[in-house]
Amino acid sequence: MARALVRCAAGFLGLALAAACSPGDGSADRETERRSELDERSERALSAGAASLYVDPADFDFSENPDLLDRLLADPHGYFRFINVPFSRRVCDLFADQLSALSSEQARSFQLNLHGDAHVEQYAITDLGRGLTDFDDSSQGPPFLDLIRFAVSLRLASRINSWDEVAEEELVRTFLRGYASALEDPAIEAPEPAVIERLRSSFSQDTPGYLTWVDSLMEPVPPEVESELHDALRSFAEAMVEEHPQVDRGYFAPVRLGYLTLGVGSALDTKFIVRVAGPSPDPMDDDVIEIKRVRDLAGIDCIQTQDDDPLRVLLSQARISYEPFQWLGYLRLAEGNFWTHGWVHNYEEIDIDRTFRSPDELAEVAFDAGVQLGIGHPKLAATPFDQILRRQLLEHLDAHPGEIERLSGELAEQVNEAWSHFASEVRSGLQPDAES
Numbered sequence: 001m002a003r004a005l006v007r008c009a010a011g012f013l014g015l016a017l018a019a020a021c022s023p024g025d026g027s028a029d030r031e032t033e034r035r036s037e038l039d040e041r042s043e044r045a046l047s048a049g050a051a052s053l054y055v056d057p058a059d060f061d062f063s064e065n066p067d068l069l070d071r072l073l074a075d076p077h078g079y080f081r082f083i084n085v086p087f088s089r090r091v092c093d094l095f096a097d098q099l100s101a102l103s104s105e106q107a108r109s110f111q112l113n114l115h116g117d118a119h120v121e122q123y124a125i126t127d128l129g130r131g132l133t134d135f136d137d138s139s140q141g142p143p144f145l146d147l148i149r150f151a152v153s154l155r156l157a158s159r160i161n162s163w164d165e166v167a168e169e170e171l172v173r174t175f176l177r178g179y180a181s182a183l184e185d186p187a188i189e190a191p192e193p194a195v196i197e198r199l200r201s202s203f204s205q206d207t208p209g210y211l212t213w214v215d216s217l218m219e220p221v222p223p224e225v226e227s228e229l230h231d232a233l234r235s236f237a238e239a240m241v242e243e244h245p246q247v248d249r250g251y252f253a254p255v256r257l258g259y260l261t262l263g264v265g266s267a268l269d270t271k272f273i274v275r276v277a278g279p280s281p282d283p284m285d286d287d288v289i290e291i292k293r294v295r296d297l298a299g300i301d302c303i304q305t306q307d308d309d310p311l312r313v314l315l316s317q318a319r320i321s322y323e324p325f326q327w328l329g330y331l332r333l334a335e336g337n338f339w340t341h342g343w344v345h346n347y348e349e350i351d352i353d354r355t356f357r358s359p360d361e362l363a364e365v366a367f368d369a370g371v372q373l374g375i376g377h378p379k380l381a382a383t384p385f386d387q388i389l390r391r392q393l394l395e396h397l398d399a400h401p402g403e404i405e406r407l408s409g410e411l412a413e414q415v416n417e418a419w420s421h422f423a424s425e426v427r428s429g430l431q432p433d434a435e436s
Helices: 027-045 066-074 076-082 084-094 096-100 104-109 144-160 165-184 194-200 207-217 223-243 310-320 359-380 386-399 403-427
Strands: 112-114 123-126 130-132 139-141 254-259 271-276 287-293 329-333 336-342 347-349
Touching: 066 076, 066 403, 076 084, 076 144, 076 403, 084 096, 084 144, 084 403, 104 386, 112 310, 112 359, 123 194, 123 359, 130 359, 139 310, 144 165, 144 359, 144 403, 165 359, 165 386, 165 403, 194 359, 207 271, 223 254, 223 271, 223 329, 310 329, 310 336, 310 359, 359 386
Parallel strands: none
Antiparallel strands: 112 139, 123 130, 123 347, 254 271, 271 287, 287 336, 329 336
8 A cells, every 4th residue: 555655646525636647648747837836836925934834735645545634624733733844844943053052061951852743632541541642753852842842732722722812822831831840850740631531531441342443444455565564573572572571472463454544644654553362362352553654754953863763762652651552662564664552442632622621621731741741851861860951951941931932923823824825725626727
């Protein structure tokens, strides 16, 4: 199943996302001319900041995942989730001068554990606990990447819920207070947000229903890919048994597997879902493991790890998660490196459109996420040296008061502008000329 980015995108909702690419009829030349005109128009229509956050819908094939395009068109936060790499590049550019002026000692203190894609809808409640999850874009780098991204997410969530500017600003300040509180006292425990109890009340122990749902998510894989996965899972099982001697290799014997297309930022990445045998022959004991392609983060200049090394994902999850998932590991396929984690029966992410009844409820989540990042960012260094990192981070925040608040406000405007342009281009259809 192809996952590559392509120019000739299939139609969606009756609108062609790019001109048909039929060789030999001159359409390719006309499409090249038309695209050049559209690119020039796009550059004129967008501010410089928004242009850096704009992605061309014609560069993506949404035909295999039309729900993804629907999510991107729905609101600017969905689009914001999709453009994490361009967004991170933009943030690096904004801090480039500040980073270059750091001493070598200060620069070391800015290479911390990063979640890499921290936003409100990454906050989840599961059978294991609560907190930020999904570490696909994790790395090591300056903390402002996580701080700015979560702050922009809070602003977009506030606007989508039609809350006023006072509430929006207070959400960002509350998040930063949580972060600073954890830097001052890494033993802090944030109060459990009120929405957690509400989300947890919907949890179910319907194992047959859960496994039926898992099976429904699987899309067929070619026989050669399935064979490769079976081989890789045997090696994976050996590694898991060494790490978890209470289980045997048979636990990880694949029962059923397929491609997985859930997600927003990761929706076009290659992912597999595998139902494994679990601790007994009883199918109700089956477990579920997700296998995700490690994303290449090349082009984000201010982070240390830009390649597809799976260890960056595993280490960040272990250091930042309140409760890391089970079966963290990795395997190699012909396509590249993949990382693994076990699923839980109950997993509910925050939904900015439906979860919150007031700004105060989101503020509780914001504080908790700030605490989680404040605890996890400095864990790169062992105690007592993490104290040095925490102190330097606090000194930096004190030396630049209001910086995160100001820049997150500007970037939220730019994200909205880029999203509006993206949605306009899609809805205009990017229709080829009638003679094409």
